[in-house]
Amino acid sequence: MDLLVETVEPRGVVRLTLNRPEVRNAFDDRLIAELTEAVLRHGRDPAVRVIVLAAQGRAFSAGADLGWMRRMADFSRSENLIDALELARMLQVIDLCPKPTVALVQGVAYGGGVGLVAACDIALAAEPALFCLSEVRLGLIPAVISPYVIRAIGPRACRRLFLTAETFGAQRALGLGLVSDVVAADALEGVAAAVIAALLAGAPEAQSEVKDLIRLVENSVMDEALLRESAVRIADRRSSDEAREGMAAFLEKRSPVWMTPDPEGEEARACFHDC
Numbered sequence: 001m002d003l004l005v006e007t008v009e010p011r012g013v014v015r016l017t018l019n020r021p022e023v024r025n026a027f028d029d030r031l032i033a034e035l036t037e038a039v040l041r042h043g044r045d046p047a048v049r050v051i052v053l054a055a056q057g058r059a060f061s062a063g064a065d066l067g068w069m070r071r072m073a074d075f076s077r078s079e080n081l082i083d084a085l086e087l088a089r090m091l092q093v094i095d096l097c098p099k100p101t102v103a104l105v106q107g108v109a110y111g112g113g114v115g116l117v118a119a120c121d122i123a124l125a126a127e128p129a130l131f132c133l134s135e136v137r138l139g140l141i142p143a144v145i146s147p148y149v150i151r152a153i154g155p156r157a158c159r160r161l162f163l164t165a166e167t168f169g170a171q172r173a174l175g176l177g178l179v180s181d182v183v184a185a186d187a188l189e190g191v192a193a194a195v196i197a198a199l200l201a202g203a204p205e206a207q208s209e210v211k212d213l214i215r216l217v218e219n220s221v222m223d224e225a226l227l228r229e230s231a232v233r234i235a236d237r238r239s240s241d242e243a244r245e246g247m248a249a250f251l252e253k254r255s256p257v258w259m260t261p262d263p264e265g266e267e268a269r270a271c272f273h274d275c
């Protein structure tokens, strides 16, 4: 399997591991299809609370598989377009996933690998991680990844990094906003566990709505309609079951009990997580 899919502890966490270490986890059409399907399926599953994206071996991802890209070069324009749209869809599915996504970047991320990092909500990078938007050195362009990378680090930094294709380390990635944290290599799993615990303590529907709201703000100009929309959302949220439970738990000095639908969809099930 090019993608390992595991349900791991604590309950509610799914770990997706890129598993093509022999090509530094470069993704071809098969891995793209597997990753897209896995994120879609687990993103819809009410029992899943957090999706972790990790990688096997010493690289996080060398981006698009250049053997596959080279083969595609001999196909027609429309076949290339269909193929490129699948790559674009994979990033969009990760970006729009209603569950929090956490990338564990333990090694190099090149080209499309940087796109994967940028599309996740949270990215933890281990010190040896190296990043490169290498496309122009290959005569390619960072195209389908650009919306996510430009959103993460802004157009000024993108001009520098897209045009020079220079490599940069985890600390610079942190300064640019490409990753959320930099940790020592041997601390990556421990920090990930702490972040996952914090995510599990939050209310699932509220987290999904937060992601939606961030997207709305990112895609809007700061106008009256946006201010009103954000007010409408919190007004509605206050009376939601989750908010009632969260506020009651605080006032009663206890941990909240988040309700999630049964995985079979038959009955509501209480899901308790320690804060």
Ligand SMILES: C/C(=C\C(=O)SCCNC(=O)CCNC(=O)[C@H](O)C(C)(C)COP(=O)(O)OP(=O)(O)OC[C@H]1O[C@@H](n2cnc3c(N)ncnc32)[C@H](O)[C@@H]1OP(=O)(O)O)CC(=O)O
Residues within 6 Å of the ligand: 022, 023, 024, 026, 059, 061, 062, 063, 064, 065, 066, 067, 108, 110, 111, 112, 113, 115, 134, 135, 138, 140, 141, 142, 143, 144, 145, 146
């Ligand atoms: C998404 C879009 C575009 C892209 O993503 S374009 C691709 C961008 N990626 C790159 O430029 C990375 C190219 N690879 C490297 O520079 C290096 O391999 C590395 C990632 C820095 C790792 O170096 P290391 O020394 O650890 O490993 P090797 O170079 O010896 O590679 C081992 C093995 O893996 C093969 N390989 C590496 N990367 C790829 C790749 N991207 N595709 C296919 N194969 C790859 C390499 O050839 C070696 O194979 P051997 O058979 O063992 O020789 C477009 C958009 O945004 O729209």
